[in-house]
Structure formats: C-alpha cells, structure tokens
Amino acid sequence: MNSPQPKTVKKGEEFAHAQPIANALANSASFRSWFVAQTQFFADADCQSMHQAIKDRRDSEFWWRHLYRVCPCDGCIGGREVDIFNVFYKEPKDRFAVHIEVKHAGDDLDLDQAKRYKPRAECWMKKPWKKIPPHSRATTVLLYSKARVDDWKSLLPHFHEHISFETIWSQHPDLLEATNAIRSLQAEAKISKANRSL
Known part of the structure; x- marks a missing residue:
C-alpha cells in the first residue's frame, strides 16, 4: 500500500x-x-470514503484533523476535537461516521476527554451540520x-472500539514506515528552524 507524504508536516x-492512518482510510481500499x-460496522467493510466531500467543505489539506463543533451538548462543549474523522458508505444512502482518538505512548488520556466521544458522535449524527456529510x-x-493500555483500561468503555x-x-x-518518515521530516524541520535562529 502506498502512503504518500503530506505536502506540509505538522509537529x-x-x-x-x-x-x-487518515490517508490510508481515505485512499487505500484494502x-x-x-x-x-x-469495528461494529464489519458488515460494511467493503466501503467507500467520503473524504473528498469533507475536504471540499473544510478546504484544508488536513481535512481529517481536529474537527470540532460549537455546540452546548456534553460531547461538543468547549470545542472538543476529533483527531481523525471520516464518513464511509457501502450503500450511498446508508452512511456511517468514524470518530478516532489518537493516543501514542507519550500522550495522556483522561476521563473528561474520553467520556465526550460517544455523545459527540451522537450529536453529529442526529444534528447534521455543514462541515460534514450527513450520516445515520x-x-x-x-x-x-x-x-x-493498563493506564487507560478504565477509559476503554467510553469508546465503541479500541485498536x-x-x-x-x-x-x-x-504505515509504520510512513510514521517514521514523518518523524524524520519533523526532525529535519526542527534542525532547519534552529539553524535559522543562529
């Protein structure tokens, strides 16, 4: 599977x-x-991605990243973000969304963050808005x-799935190779920035 690097690399x-992973969900059928x-939608595994529709709405290379909604519900309040978001379909009239939280080994996950994922997914599904395709x-x-995993075991039930x-x-x-390639680009950018400040 080919995993092209983004034009811009974030820190x-x-x-x-x-x-x-966001790129592969959009561009790799396998x-x-x-x-x-x-996931619970295993019967729809042979599906299509609606990333272009989201990208058109957001006008961003990183259409999948840090999507949030201004809404007073328990899931959205405070501008809570989704790390990776996409919508898929097997049948065009039966779309489903996937909300993904990314936690690497050096990160932290707390209850306040975890408990908002399911209510936010419910909100975005039941109250469609212009930045994302409607889905059921x-x-x-x-x-x-x-x-x-031991640190976060008590928080796992706040997500439908954990991988x-x-x-x-x-x-x-x-995908690990792509992650390591991005790390290399990040390191080069950091060195370049340090050299410019000399």
Whole structure:
C-alpha cells in the first residue's frame, strides 16, 4: 500500500501517528476494509470514503484533523476535537461516521476527554451540520499504544472500539514506515528552524 507524504508536516507524535492512518482510510481500499472490519460496522467493510466531500467543505489539506463543533451538548462543549474523522458508505444512502482518538505512548488520556466521544458522535449524527456529510450511524475508536493500555483500561468503555498501533503496524507495516518518515521530516524541520535562529 502506498502512503504518500503530506505536502506540509505538522509537529508532534500525534500527527506522525495519525496522518498515515487518515490517508490510508481515505485512499487505500484494502486498509479501509481491514480497519472497518475491526469495528461494529464489519458488515460494511467493503466501503467507500467520503473524504473528498469533507475536504471540499473544510478546504484544508488536513481535512481529517481536529474537527470540532460549537455546540452546548456534553460531547461538543468547549470545542472538543476529533483527531481523525471520516464518513464511509457501502450503500450511498446508508452512511456511517468514524470518530478516532489518537493516543501514542507519550500522550495522556483522561476521563473528561474520553467520556465526550460517544455523545459527540451522537450529536453529529442526529444534528447534521455543514462541515460534514450527513450520516445515520457512527462509531468511536481509540487508537492506542499497548505500552499504555493498563493506564487507560478504565477509559476503554467510553469508546465503541479500541485498536492498538502495534496491531495496525503488524498488519500494515508500510504505515509504520510512513510514521517514521514523518518523524524524520519533523526532525529535519526542527534542525532547519534552529539553524535559522543562529
């Protein structure tokens, strides 16, 4: 599976972990099918991505990233963001959304963040808004590092699904290669910025 690098590279491990997966969900039918098969929507694994519709609405290279809604509900209040968001369909009139939280080994996850995922997914499904395609189903996924699973065990029930990066990388090693490539670009950008400040 080909995982092209983004034109722009953002800082941080979250971006390095998230971008290859967001890109593959949009552009790789084989990875998309595998990923959706790990969720409650496994029967719809052979699905299409609606990323272009989201990209058109957001006008951003990183259409999938940090989407939030100004809304007073328990899921959205305070501008709470989704790390990766996309909408898929097997049948055009039966769309489903996937809300993904990205937590690498060096990150933290608290109850206040975790407990908002399911209510937010419900809000966006029941109250359509202009930045995303309308959909009738939704699921929430925690992507996590196995090194931290004991720390976050009590928070897992706040997500419909939880998939480790190690599981993804073992099945799709090119995504780990893409993450490492982004890390290299991030390091080069950091060195370049430091040199300019001399």
